[in-house]
Amino acid sequence: MIKVGLLFGGCSGEHEVSLVSAKAIASAFTQAGNIEKYQVIPVYIDKQGSWHSGETAQQVLETGQPLETAVNPNRWQFPAQLSQIDVWFPILHGPNGEDGTVQGLLTLMQVPYVGSGVLGSSVGMDKIAMKTAFTEAGLPQVKYMAVSRSQVWSGPCVFPKLCDEIEDTLEYPCFVKPANLGSSVGIAKVRTRQELENALDNAASYDRRIVIEEGVNAREVECAVLGNDYPKASVIGEITFDSEFYDYETKYTEGLAQLNIPAQLPDEVTTQIQEMAVKAFQTLDASGLSRVDFFYVEATGEIFLNEINTLPGFTSTSMYPRLWGATGVPFPELVDKLVTLAQERYQEGEAG
Structure with missing residues (x-):
């Protein structure tokens, strides 16, 4: 049987979404046509970055409840069971999961894995x-501007000029988004200067890179x-x-x-x-x-x-x-x- 490493959880704000996705995928591997072909090995990454397999990973998979643990100083000691895996199925949403980081690790491990490689994932x-x-x-895309956290948090002399530039380039309503988050985390729809300023400050708290898109x-x-x-x-x-x-x-x-x-x-x-x-x-x-x-x-x-x-x-x-x-x-x-x-x-x- 092909041993599939189902990799879920992860260090991102979409940790809980990953647990739900993983449970659905694990169930699909138990269906006729798959159950005879595959053996699923659940591998759970907790919110602090430690990797778990065996009963711990299985419990999180079944319950859908994140494991509450302290930071483990030995978190890079991967479970020995991982060496048995033939192909990986990462279902890690958001940063530290679908951004090329885990894909780079799996590439270095020289094992097949589901999904895009480092380039496609990161871009x-x-x-x-x-x-x-x-x-x-x-x-074709809607009109947009890219700005950085340093521009947003540049102080009272520069920040108003940045907002002026955004208003000169894009029409309201527009959307302010952190560049590297999923599931609409940190996104705001803005219609006024005050809303724009607040949304930029909020987005900058999530990411160094921010995109503003004109609404359609x-x-x-x-x-x-x-x-x-x-x-x-x-x-x-x-x-x-x-x-x-x-x-x-x-x-x-x-x-x-x-x-x-x-x-x-x-x-x-x-x-x-x-x-x-x-x-x-x-x-x-x-x-x-x-x-x-x-x-x-x-x-x-x-x-x-x-x-x-x-x-x-x-x-x-x-x-x-x-x-x-x-x-x-x-x-x-x-x-x-x-x-x-x-x-x-x-x-x-x-x-x-």
């Missing part, structure tokens, strides 16, 4: 680097991508909600958002979004899986690429697996395909 995580890459590739009156649609060198795009899904924007509470509180799959879109718009999703995936040299998010301005027919997520949420109700389910790839088959893609990419790398 996909940093919204400024990502937008720069997409601009170079000719993919658009439908929010998403496309899932699966593959390596020849990726395929799923049907399109649409998110609808009553809140100001798709924030953390709306994302993870049942009933606050609706996922409409497939989205009711003109055929030509669906095709264009799928083509753009694949191009975004290839621009970052992503592999395995990604979810690509778009704005569709129905009034003008414009499509703007919002962002790519190279390690999207993977609960049974998350958009990524639901999109593939609607495309004809059920959840258990999807995790099997991802492990196979990880092995193929690793073998191609060795051959190269």
